[in-house]
Amino acid sequence: MTDEKKYDGSNIQVLEGLEAVRKRPSMYIGSTDARGLHHLVYEVVDNSIDEALAGYCKNIRMTIEEDGSITEVDDGRGIPVDNQPKYNKSALEVVLTILHAGGKFDKDTYKVSGGLHGVGVSVVNALSEWLIAEVRRDGKVYRQTFAYGIPTSGVEVVGESDHTGTTIKFMPDKTIFETVDFKYDILLNRLRELAFLNKGIHIVTEDKRVRANEDELELELASISEADSGEDDLEGFEFTDEDENGDGTATAGGKKSKKQSAIPQHDVSKDKTHDLFYEGGIIEFVKYLNRGKAVLHENPIYFEKQKDGIDVEISMQYTENYNSNVYSFANNINTTEGGTHMVGFKSALTRAANTYIQKNGLEKDGSGLSGEDIREGLTAIISVKLLEPQFEGQTKTKLGNSEVKGIVDSLVSDGLSEFFEENPKVAVAIFEKALLAKKAREAAKKARELTRRKSALEVSTLPGKLADCSEKDASLCELYLVEGDSAGGSAKQGRNRAFQAVLPFRGKILNVEKTRMDKALKNNEIASLITALGAGLGEEMDLERLRYHKVVIMTDADVDGAHIRTLILTFFFRYMPDLVTAGHVYIAQPPLYKIKKGKAEYYVYSDKQMKAKVAEIGDKGVTIQRYKGLGEMNPEQLWSTTMNPETRTLLQVTIEDAIAADEIFTILMGDEVLPRKMFIQEHAKEVVNLDI
Known part of the structure; x- marks a missing residue:
């Protein structure tokens, strides 16, 4: 498309300044955790997408550099660099330093735009240690540099170019964000989504980072145990430590550990470069979503x-x-x-x-x-x-x-x-x-009416195997979903009866991915779970009636335990998604080993931690007990390691990406065998134990 309309500094309109971004970043990007970090990239890419929607951009490239910074390049018109009359500064500097400044507010410049309507790139600049903007326009290459949102240079001509476009390079501020470790798969999923939604746009993604500790990684992979390989890498779900201590830390095995993400630190994507181009647009999007389904x-x-x-x-x-x-x-x-x-x-x-x-x-x-x-x-x-x-x-x-x-x-x-x-x-x-x-x-309606009647708070109507708590304030109550009678017995004896309830399951619950709701509701384990929670399910779910605000899945640290955990998560995702999105679902982290030397006892949660602890205390006189199941722990041990709010670690489950979550549950729990086999073969070597 030819540039028939003038696009220069006069098109850039200003609404307000940039004062409060570094003081209150969450107001502008939602949070300062991993989600907010990735949002920085989306805002920069959205500017390029807006250029594409206006008909001036065909190619976008997003790269995670070796140092962890981001480089985003497009072949649009290039941000204007001439003087912006109101502020007597270059339009480039105005766009990068003042909130709500951009061409999106000029209806003649952009007919459609996404993102945060001009907030984006200036917020990215404010929350970055450094940012470099390069503009190819009018046969020249212009550059301006910034630090923490403040210009460190003027607009300089640094070369010539026969092309047009904008390049933004930035390094997120480590003092602002909890983590500055970009997850390639998270970015890839969003950019693939944009490529589907905007047919004909060519997006390339690349991750250039080199794993600094390759030898350590190989050792870690080599030591993956059967229990480790049973951990589910549920892409689209995010697990984060519960802040039990109120200070950004959680306590595990009696020792504090910093709050951290439990997403494996090594991305699941095998390839580190992806070429995203979908001429069919959302037609290909639907095919992509259904590729593992009949x-x-x-x-x-x-x-x-x-x-x-x-x-x-x-x-x-x-x-x-x-x-x-x-x-x-x-x-x-x-x-x-x-x-x-x-x-x-x-x-x-x-x-x-x-x-x-x-x-x-x-x-x-x-x-x-x-x-x-x-x-x-x-x-x-x-x-x-x-x-x-x-x-x-x-x-x-x-x-x-x-x-x-x-x-x-x-x-x-x-x-x-x-x-x-x-x-x-x-x-x-x-x-x-x-x-x-x-x-x-x-x-199912008849079955729901039955469970609804049973969900009244009278104890006599609750499932017989439920060991309920005495506390009636749901915000203080916890429900532990436990595998088997043995573990259930230990949990019932070891719990705090005032606020902790226990519901044991006999065997594996029904795989709801392969059945309709009416059959699912006839399953005793599922019916008991619905009745115990008391909030109904599906579109009729009412969280105001929820009887426990912490629903904790506590299964063995082996393959069977991981399978049961996935079955329960599948049920929650399909029939009780509000329970997950409201932050009520958690996963317990029972120890894998008890290490004893003399009178000292240590509980550790992975092979890696076990080896590190043995190396620390020396192997002479050390005895190591591996727990094959929760039932092997006596009630006191289960309480002190896994259920005591003062010493436990819980992982909170949130739906990070509903599309990715749907895909993973379809693959892992659906009818099609081939996609599941291919998934396991592709990712088997990449599974890492969730070390807490």
Whole structure:
């Protein structure tokens, strides 16, 4: 596209200054943990994506350099470097040092933009030890340097170039962030998402870091035990230490350890360079999401419409799975709380489905399908791009533009009606599955009503095997989910009965990834868990009725224990996602070894810690006991190492990336064997014990 409109310093408008960013960084990037750290990269990349949406950028490259800094390059027009009249500074300096400064507020410059609307790159600058901006524009290469958001040079001409574009290099400030260790896979997932959502844009990602302690890593991998290899690397989930001591530390085995991420320190991606280019856009996105699933129709359904300056794209495909995955985006932002585009999609889908089954006599009683029925097994992407998105909700990820609902509704309604008429075999397959889902839903409704009645607080209605606590304030109560009667017995005897409850499971709970809700609710272990928690499940879940604010999964440190833990997490993710997102789910960290020398006893949590401790105290006169299961610990040991709030370490489970989490659960727990086999073969050598 030719640059027909003027884009220079006069396009850069200023709303406010940069004063408070370093004092209150969380107000601008959400947090100063790993999530906030990665957000810095997203803000820089968003500027390049906005250039691409305006038609001036085709190529973006993001590199993690060997020193851990970030380099992001695009071939857009280049940030203007001429004088910005109001501040009498170069436009480049204004953009990088003043909040809400950028071309995004000029409707003639950018029709659509994402990110934080001009906050982004100046915030990145403010929170970086150093930042270097290079602009290729007007046949020259311009450069300006910064430290902690303050210019350390003026705009200098450092070369010539036949191309245009912007390069931003920065090193996050170690005094601001809890960690400055970028996780390549987290960045890769987001940039892949952007490549899908913006078809035709070419994004390359690369990680140049060299592992400094290669010999140590090889030793660590060589010492991975059976228990270590059973640890689940659940991409998309993040585990963080509970701050038991209130000072940023947690206590493990009687010794304090700094709060740290339990995500393995070595990224799971085998390749460190990825070329992301998807000409098919969200059609390829849906195929990517369903690549490990059996699909009902080979080619995804696709609709596209432009109206009143709003672009709408929708792609959808049905699978044989029992859960639905509908993801919505507005200006490339994942609207996890939905909004008007999601409402329009769901209502049109349900209406089009019922119109078709009634017209073709596919249902005898004529009661129709619910939205839940027709969405079973559906994977869909809804992407809207508009000039002035209005975001609502607690996390500002809910689209509020009322005009979007009608556009999406008419697009889906007309498009699906036409598709069903032109593809009757596919339509029948979809609706036969939906009608089976309806029968299952009706059966599940009866089961839910039963569990709802049982979820009243009267002790007599609670599961018989539940050893409840006496405390009635849910915010103080903990529920331990324990594997087997032996471990359950130790936990019941060792716990603090005032605020700790114990619910033992007999064997492995049902794999809900392979069954519908009605069958899941008939499973005794699952029914007992739902009843004990007291908050219901699915869309009807009410966290106000939750009886325990800490739900702790406590399983053996072996392969079977890891499997049971994954089964429970799968159930929570599919049927109780609110429980996870609200931060109520934890994983206990029982010790793997007890080391004894004389009268001194030490509890350690991995092979690596065991070897380090033996090297520290000397191996003469040392006895080492490996715990094969929780039941091998007496109640006092289990309490002091794993259940005592003063000495334990808990990992809090959060959904870091819902799309990645869905993918990993589908692979690990779904019907398709080949994807699971390939996943295990690819990542087996990369599994590292979660050392706490």
